[in-house]
Amino acid sequence: MKKILNQPDAYVDEMLAGLCAAHPRSYRLEGDDGRVIARASGAVKGKVGIVTGGGSGHLPVFLGYVGDGLLDACAVGNVFAGPRVSDCQAAARAADGGAGVLQLYGNYGGDKMNFDMAQEFLELDGLEVSSVRVADDVASAPPPERDKRRGVAGMVYAFKIAGARAAEGGSLAEVTAAATKAAQACRSIGIALTPCVVPESGKPSFSIDDDEIEFGMGIHGEPGIWRGAMKPADALAQEMLDRLLPELDVGRGSRVAVLVNSLGATPHEELYILYRHVAKVLGERGATPVMPLVGRYATSMEMAGASVTLMPLDAELERLLTARADCPFWRVG
Amino acid sequence: MSGSAAPASIDADALLAALARWCDAMEAAGPELNELDARLGDGDLGATLARCAANVRASLAGTPAVAPGAMLKACAQACAKASGSSFGTLLAVAFLAAAKAAGERERLEREAMVSMLDAARETMSARGGAALGDKTVLDSLAAVADALRHATPDASAGQLRDVAVDAAARAVDTLRARPNRIGRARMFGERSVGLEDPGMVAALRMAQAL
Numbered sequence: 001m002k003k004i005l006n007q008p009d010a011y012v013d014e015m016l017a018g019l020c021a022a023h024p025r026s027y028r029l030e031g032d033d034g035r036v037i038a039r040a041s042g043a044v045k046g047k048v049g050i051v052t053g054g055g056s057g058h059l060p061v062f063l064g065y066v067g068d069g070l071l072d073a074c075a076v077g078n079v080f081a082g083p084r085v086s087d088c089q090a091a092a093r094a095a096d097g098g099a100g101v102l103q104l105y106g107n108y109g110g111d112k113m114n115f116d117m118a119q120e121f122l123e124l125d126g127l128e129v130s131s132v133r134v135a136d137d138v139a140s141a142p143p144p145e146r147d148k149r150r151g152v153a154g155m156v157y158a159f160k161i162a163g164a165r166a167a168e169g170g171s172l173a174e175v176t177a178a179a180t181k182a183a184q185a186c187r188s189i190g191i192a193l194t195p196c197v198v199p200e201s202g203k204p205s206f207s208i209d210d211d212e213i214e215f216g217m218g219i220h221g222e223p224g225i226w227r228g229a230m231k232p233a234d235a236l237a238q239e240m241l242d243r244l245l246p247e248l249d250v251g252r253g254s255r256v257a258v259l260v261n262s263l264g265a266t267p268h269e270e271l272y273i274l275y276r277h278v279a280k281v282l283g284e285r286g287a288t289p290v291m292p293l294v295g296r297y298a299t300s301m302e303m304a305g306a307s308v309t310l311m312p313l314d315a316e317l318e319r320l321l322t323a324r325a326d327c328p329f330w331r332v333g
Numbered sequence: 334m335s336g337s338a339a340p341a342s343i344d345a346d347a348l349l350a351a352l353a354r355w356c357d358a359m360e361a362a363g364p365e366l367n368e369l370d371a372r373l374g375d376g377d378l379g380a381t382l383a384r385c386a387a388n389v390r391a392s393l394a395g396t397p398a399v400a401p402g403a404m405l406k407a408c409a410q411a412c413a414k415a416s417g418s419s420f421g422t423l424l425a426v427a428f429l430a431a432a433k434a435a436g437e438r439e440r441l442e443r444e445a446m447v448s449m450l451d452a453a454r455e456t457m458s459a460r461g462g463a464a465l466g467d468k469t470v471l472d473s474l475a476a477v478a479d480a481l482r483h484a485t486p487d488a489s490a491g492q493l494r495d496v497a498v499d500a501a502a503r504a505v506d507t508l509r510a511r512p513n514r515i516g517r518a519r520m521f522g523e524r525s526v527g528l529e530d531p532g533m534v535a536a537l538r539m540a541q542a543l
Contacts, residue, residue: 032414077417085413085422113422113460117413120429 001202008199012056012078019063023328026067031075031090035083037063038073038094048166048175049095051075052105052159053083053115057198058219060329061155061298062105067327070163071104072097079198079301080205080220082110088118092129100128100172104162104179106151107135128172132179134158136188136309138243139216139225150218153261153298153309154186157321160332164323178320185317186257187244190307191236192217192224196264196300205303215239219263219300233270237277240308248312252286255313257321259293263305268295274306291322297330341490342442345398351543352393352408358542359386362535369531373518377418378531384415385424401441405432419516420532423457423470430456443481443493450478467514468525473536476504494543501537505529 005011016034020027023040030036043049053075054062063074072095075083092101101122103115112133119129135146136154161182166175192214195204205221208214213231216224231239250256260275262268271294282289290313298307313321324333343351359382366379388411393404409428415421434452438445454474463469480500484493513525 082417084415084417085425086410087417089413109462110417110419110422113419113426114417116460117422117425117429121410121413 001197001199003197003199005199008202011199012076015056016063016076026328027063030073030094031087033084033087035076035087036073036090036094037066037076038091039066043072043095043097045097046099046169047072047097048099048170048172049073049092049097049101050159050162050166050175050179051088051091051095051101051103052155053077053088053091053103054106054108054111055080055082055220057196057301058299060296060327061153064329065156065159065163065327067325067330069167069323069325069332070159070327070330071095079200082108082114085114085117085121088115089121092118092122092127096127100130102162102166102172102175102179103129103131104155104158105131105133106155107133107147107149108151130172130176132158132162132176132183134183134186136183136186137216137218138187138189138247140218140222143247150222152188152190152219153259153307154183154188154311156259156293156297157186157257157309157311158182160325161317161320163325164320167323167325168320178316182311182317182320185313186309186311187247188259188307188309189240189243190217190219190224190261190263191215191240191305192221192263192300193230193304194265194302195221196303205300213305216243217305219298219303221300221303233273234277237274237308238281241278241281244308244310248310250282250285250287250310250312254285254287255290255318256282256287257291257293257309257311257313257317258282258289259297259307259309261293261298261307261309262296263303263307264296264299265302265304266306271295271306274308278308290318291332341488341493342440342445343401343490344440345401345404347490348401348404348441349393349398352389352404354542355539356386356390358538359383359535362538366531366535366538369529369534372528373513373521373525373531375517378420378535381416381418381421382424382535385412385421388412388414400435400437400439402432402435402437405429405435408432419461420535423461426457426460427453427474443484443488446493447478447481450474450481454478461515463515466511468508468511468518468530468533469513469515470530470532470536472508473501473504473533473540476500476507477536477540494540497540497543498537501533501540505533505537508533
């Protein structure tokens with residue numbers, strides 16, 4: 001293992017300490033073990049609070065998106081391991097501005113169980129809580145089993161849409177509805193070129209030959225659709241679109257949010273080569289990309305690879321997508 | 334509760350004492366459960382339960398025995414602080430379901446114990462997705478609840494404990510010959526045949542402590 005760290009066990013806590021030291025006006029630590037990131041300025045009175053949570057190792061997902069027009073708090077787990085139930089509760093309390101709290105997170109079994117348990121505890125204490133899970137990874141289950149799909153880069157759009165609706169003053173029901181709409185509208189697929197190393201184990205998350213890629217792999221190295229020889233970028237982009245577009249209504253006049261995301265090690269250059277083909281295909285269909293995002297938005301530490309996310313927009317989604325938002329990793333407007 | 338003259342119900346003091354023994358047993362069983370879990374999972378079951386036990390002990394320390402339901406709720410919250418791992422959360426789920434089933438009761442009669450076990454099993458099944466026969470702790474809870482339900486009406490608390498231990502042990506033996514059908518152990522499929530499910534052994538150690 002060749003990583004910049006001190007002790008593998010201290011990886012997450014030292015990362016959090018550095019993050020808060022670098023961005024003291026954005027983030028502060030909460031929770032009895034310091035495993036909750038909340039807005040430095042505290043909960044916004046009268047606004048619906050939005051919390052998320054998940055394993056570390058995906059920056060800017062999850063905690064990076066705590067900020068104006070985005071999330072209010074995040075429960076932080078170890079690398080690729082879910083947060084504690086008590087931290088999910090602490091995140092909700094930190095986010096509570098008196099208008100209820102939305103738990104918005106990726107569709108993973110352990111996280112669902114923990115957030116469900118947190119919701120039960122919070123409701124016993126009289127807090128109004130709703131939950132929406134993002135399940136955008138088309139490689140992880142066929143369309144009839146959409147509820148089994150994993151949440152990947154599409155979470156970024158769900159955070160943005162829900163965050164903007166809450167900032168507009170939406171009620172818990174309205175923010176929940178906006179989050180649900182975004183979660184149902186977006187689709188993602190990824191390709192992995194190399195594994196990453198989880199600090200606690202010190203070993204690669206999976207093994208793959210130098211000339212091979214895994215198409216459809218999940219962000220923790222979950223198996224994808226096929227493994228085979230590397231292909232040219234346009235062929236990869238085309239195959240990704242061929243998996244996404246049949247599930248989406250994208251035609252003449254469509255406006256589509258596009259995210260070409262690095263899994264960590266893949267450079268911006270290669271993302272733009274992918275984006276070039278994605279934009280060309282959308283243009284040929286008569287569709288217009290809106291506010292394209294090209295960069296590191298949801299990663300797996302140093303894994304090489306990329307994902308493409310598409311979200312067809314209606315007027316409401318486009319208004320919420322382009323509304324002002326600000327966190328240290330991303331600024332809109 | 335080993336005395337044969339003890340009534341077949343427990344009050345807050347008895348529950349507090351039983352929970353203290355439960356904590357001792359979970360800490361003592363840590364290495365054994367880690368080892369069993371390492372054959373089928375990531376080998377952290379014993380550590381998870383030991384952390385749950387330490388948190389339960391801390392949350393009950395120095396506090397007087399309050400109504401059983403309130404103590405069980407405190408146990409649920411203590412387990413929720415232990416880790417993000419599934420078994421810790423499921424234990425929190427079970428304690429909270431049992432707390433709700435206990436309600437405001439001052440004493441837990443046999444019927445209440447059975448309904449608490451049923452509530453814990455049903456809620457864990459709904460949350461975790463496992464069904465009876467999947468070779469999980471749910472099979473242990475169902476076996477123990479069933480045995481308590483059918484125990485002789487005048488059984489003492491000590492006799493009920495023996496009935497519960499016997500049922501939990503038989504559940505481990507019965508399911509040993511079957512494959513694990515859920516969770517990480519499921520990936521071992523037929524190779525899990527002949528191995529005790531670590532969660533079921535944990536349930537046995539819990540029953541023995543009570």
